[in-house]
Amino acid sequence: MKKSILSFVAAAAITGTAGANVQAEEVTVKKGDTLWDFSQTYNTPVDMIKEWNGLTSHIIHPDDVLNVYPEKKYIVSKGDTLWDIAREHNVTVEAIKEWNNINSDLILPDNELILYPNAKAVNAAVAPAKSEKPAETVSASEQKSVQPAAKPSQPVEKTAQPVEKSQPVPEAKPAAESKPAPEPAKPAAESKPAAEPEAEKPAETANDETAQKVLNMEATAYTADCEGCSGITATGINLKENPDQKVISVDPNVIPLGTKVHVEGYGDAIAGDTGGAITGNKIDIFMPSQEDAINFGRKPVKVTILD
Structure with a gap:
């Protein structure tokens, strides 16, 4: 988006303008705990908890010790x-800009501003040993959310297949001259609508694509x-x-600019901006007023690709 558009996220109820050295809180994982639970309890994004603890997946185990830093x-x-802050x-500076969705130094x-004081120091002090084991399991599932962009090419290949003319229609005529009796039967076999069964396959593929177009x-x-x-947006x-225009800011590598989408809790919108x-898998939703933008905060949503 243009650098002059200001972004907001909801601030936590922690006040003060001076930065004291705040220690990270150690949390022991219990059975049934999830990173999402901790993010809600400590008002901290899941991505930040993963970064501080060197996690490469969303899977945690009982008795794991996590560092959670207060907002x-x-x-x-x-x-x-x-730079001063x-x-x-x-x-x-880059961390502050990312936490607050700021695109310039102004x-x-x-x-x-939302801050996580000493967050980088906490991240460096944490060993990611306990949570690296399930990385392969989760990375495979996480990749599914970005794979649908590559799959629309499959129906194009299938659609082209019915054009093949491999059936020896011209060769049937010499056979008909040597054996006049079977000749009427051969056109009946050749007249089978061979293209019809293959024409139905793209419809099945389209159903699969529809199921894959919902992104978390x-x-x-x-x-x-x-x-x-x-x-003025990027488009x-x-x-x-x-x-009143409903616009979202996206990563064009995940959702191409110009794509029509439906955002859970927001409605139909267009991917018309970047940040x-x-x-x-992050989006920024346009709100007509500062108050609406601040009240929205940060939350998980499902985004359905409409075209």
């Missing part, structure tokens, strides 16, 4: 820069209702002139 809200003061809280006074995504929200925001949609922090 902190930082109110931008006049004269603050991302990053140094004060022992994080990187911040304004009274903006609220992590959604945040953004708005063009802010001072200095141009409101040229003017969101200020069309505040520096929107990579992989």
